[in-house]
Amino acid sequence: xxxxxxxxxxxxxxxxxxxxxxxxxxxxxxxxxxxxxxxxxxxxxxxxxxxxxxxxxxxxxxxxxxxxxxxxxxxxxxxxxxxxxxxxxxxxxxxxxxxxxxxxxxxxxxxxxxxxxxxxxxxxxxxxxxxxxxxxxxxxxxxxxxxxxxxxxxxxxxxxxxxxxxxxxxxxxxxxxxxxxxxxxxxxxxxxxxxxxxxxxxxxxxxxxxxxxxxxxxxxxxxxxxxxxxxxxxxxxxxxxxxxxxxxxxxxxxxxxxxxxxxxxxxxxxxxxxxxxxxxxxxxxxxxxxxxxxxxxxxxxxxxxxxxxxxxxxxxxxxxxxxxxxxxxxxxxxxxxxxxxxxxxxxxxxxxxxxxxxxxxxxxxxxxxxxxxxxxxxxxxxxxxxxxxxxxxxxxxxxxxxxxxxxxxxxxxxxxxxxxxxxxxxxxxxxxxxxxxxxxxxxxxxxxxxxxxxxxxxxxxxxxxxxxxxxxxxxxxxx
Ligand SMILES: NC(=O)c1ccc[n+]([C@@H]2O[C@H](COP(=O)([O-])OP(=O)(O)OC[C@H]3O[C@@H](n4cnc5c(N)ncnc54)[C@H](O)[C@@H]3O)[C@@H](O)[C@H]2O)c1
Ligand SMILES: O=c1ccn([C@@H]2O[C@H](COP(=O)(O)OP(=O)(O)O[C@H]3O[C@H](CO)[C@@H](O)[C@H](O)[C@H]3O)[C@@H](O)[C@H]2O)c(=O)[nH]1
Numbered sequence: 001x002x003x004x005x006x007x008x009x010x011x012x013x014x015x016x017x018x019x020x021x022x023x024x025x026x027x028x029x030x031x032x033x034x035x036x037x038x039x040x041x042x043x044x045x046x047x048x049x050x051x052x053x054x055x056x057x058x059x060x061x062x063x064x065x066x067x068x069x070x071x072x073x074x075x076x077x078x079x080x081x082x083x084x085x086x087x088x089x090x091x092x093x094x095x096x097x098x099x100x101x102x103x104x105x106x107x108x109x110x111x112x113x114x115x116x117x118x119x120x121x122x123x124x125x126x127x128x129x130x131x132x133x134x135x136x137x138x139x140x141x142x143x144x145x146x147x148x149x150x151x152x153x154x155x156x157x158x159x160x161x162x163x164x165x166x167x168x169x170x171x172x173x174x175x176x177x178x179x180x181x182x183x184x185x186x187x188x189x190x191x192x193x194x195x196x197x198x199x200x201x202x203x204x205x206x207x208x209x210x211x212x213x214x215x216x217x218x219x220x221x222x223x224x225x226x227x228x229x230x231x232x233x234x235x236x237x238x239x240x241x242x243x244x245x246x247x248x249x250x251x252x253x254x255x256x257x258x259x260x261x262x263x264x265x266x267x268x269x270x271x272x273x274x275x276x277x278x279x280x281x282x283x284x285x286x287x288x289x290x291x292x293x294x295x296x297x298x299x300x301x302x303x304x305x306x307x308x309x310x311x312x313x314x315x316x317x318x319x320x321x322x323x324x325x326x327x328x329x330x331x332x333x334x335x336x337x338x339x340x341x342x343x344x345x346x347x348x349x350x351x352x353x354x355x356x357x358x359x360x361x362x363x364x365x366x367x368x369x370x371x372x373x374x375x376x377x378x379x380x381x382x383x384x385x386x387x388x389x390x391x392x393x394x395x396x397x398x399x400x401x402x403x404x405x406x407x408x409x410x411x412x413x414x415x416x417x418x419x420x421x422x423x424x425x426x427x428x429x430x431x432x433x434x435x436x437x438x439x440x441x442x443x444x445x446x447x448x449x450x451x452x453x454x455x456x457x458x459x460x461x462x463x464x465x466x467x468x469x470x471x472x473x474x475x476x477x478x479x
Contacts, residue, residue, distance in 0.1 A: 002027045002028070007032055007072065007082065011051075012085045013033075014048070022057050027196065028067075030067040049342070051339075077116040080121060084109050085127055085159075088105065089102050096284055103129065103133065103136075115144065122153050122193065124154075125137070131215040134155075155211075156179035158215070163342055179210055181211060190208050222278040225275070226275040228263045230270075233266055233267065233464075236465030250265070268445030268464065269305045271344070279298050309347045309354075310350075313354035315443065316355065316443050317355070319471070324355060324414075325358065328363060330362075330364075330408040332416065334352075343369055356398050361398050365403065365408040406427075412437065413437045413441065414443060417443070420448045424449065442460070442462070444464065
């Protein structure tokens with residue numbers, strides 16, 4: 001029986017391996033992690049992450065051919081293929097701080113693999129890593145294990161799943177990318193991994209490349225995706241200034257088959273653990289390779305994203321007579337997108353911090369994010385992409401976290417919709433209006449509410465990139 005071990009039981013390792021186990025019943029898959037609480041949760045009825053459809057997949061295979069364990073070394077040493085899916089965050093100090101990927105977890109995993117291996121293995125980079133990381137990993141593995149006759153083949157197999165749709169993305173990926181060495185050993189390893197995916201992915205969707213192309217393609221794909229959002233968001237500011245409607249513009253642009261309709265939704269800004277981190281990493285790599293013009297092109301994608309978050313928060317303040325001091329503002333949605341409880345780099349953190357700095361009282365509701373997480377997110381010091389440390393201005397006594405949108409909005413002066421949860425579309429806005437202070441404002445950062453209906457009820461509505469209410473048009477312009 002082929003044995004697969006995955007180091008890192010996070011948002012990628014857990015769902016990816018669960019689907020692999022489901023689709024390959026004759027392969028034994030073990031996911032290991034140094035975090036005991038995380039592994040305990042994977043072995044319990046309450047999984048450590050919320051992802052639609054995940055519970056069902058895990059229940060079908062757990063303790064049959066899918067296992068979760070903290071016995072990292074044993075499972076690594078017994079396996080034929082080792083996936084490494086540890087976190088690769090942005091460095092917060094030292095050389096490259098604020099941009100470069102922090103490969104500390106990766107390196108320690110690689111050293112451990114070298115230490116415990118007594119048989120040859122395929123080591124698969126699942127984490128998103130800088131281009132040419134495989135070369136460094138090869139050195140660590142071979143220099144630390146060259147006396148035992150053990151051979152390692154390194155493959156790059158970046159993951160393209162998106163949170164909230166991970167299970168579907170894994171069942172029917174647009175493509176699976178495998179990069180390997182051109183040597184006979186390298187090609188044999190590529191074939192072995194391709195055979196695993198071929199259990200459920202059509203061969204024409206499995207792309208095999210050299211190692212560096214695979215590593216760079218992951219960073220490139222995220223940069224292209226984020227660039228589309230910043231493009232449409234930059235357009236949204238111009239729409240508001242001119243009376244154009246960003247949804248109509250995006251539709252008209254997206255029907256060009258060369259451009260395509262997906263990923264053109266204007267928003268309060270993109271969030272998530274990947275886009276910003278991976279673009280920063282790309283910028284750093286460009287700079288290190290003496291390509292400042294290429295670096296500054298990608299920097300602009302992040303600058304526009306920062307601009308969009310600031311622009312939204314400023315719009316809230318300026319619309320409400322330029323002061324939110326002491327005013328209750330309801331925050332609907334804190335996760336970085338719907339159908340996940342993940343808050344990493346969520347635009348809600350930036351918007352909330354700015355409103356709190358302006359002395360607003362926030363009442364936050366999210367169907368999936370725990371109060372503890374929200375408080376943590378609003379209290380930690382953050383690093384901005386340009387390497388300055390930002391001291392969080394979040395004064396937590398101004399923040400309450402509630403378990404219901406109606407409680408959040410009661411006696412509020414304004415509502416900010418920051419995540420596109422489906423339930424926000426069907427709220428009883430007449431009831432909400434009745435219970436709010438007047439004038440009652442809705443600032444829709446996701447274009448999910450029916451603005452026409454809300455205006456009929458009496459709300460003053462701001463929707464990203466849409467023609468402005470006369471109230472908003474007459475307020476002082478914002479940054
Ligand atoms: N989150 C996503 O949607 C997504 C999608 C595609 C790619 N990625 C990439 O995949 C990688 C993992 O992301 P994630 O969101 O799953 O991260 P995560 O933080 O959710 O999980 C990483 C896990 O690795 C564990 N870990 C760290 N060092 C370890 C070690 N030495 N031994 C054992 N366990 C160790 C941590 O305890 C943690 O549980 C990152 O490089 C990320 O960029 C993420
Ligand atoms: O038209 C759009 C699409 C997305 N977003 C926002 O962009 C962010 C990222 O969304 P999404 O890409 O759907 O989620 P992620 O889970 O971050 O997935 C991205 O990052 C992963 C980690 O690398 C990759 O694997 C995925 O392919 C890539 O889509 C979220 O805040 C979304 O709200 C928009 O504002 N407008």
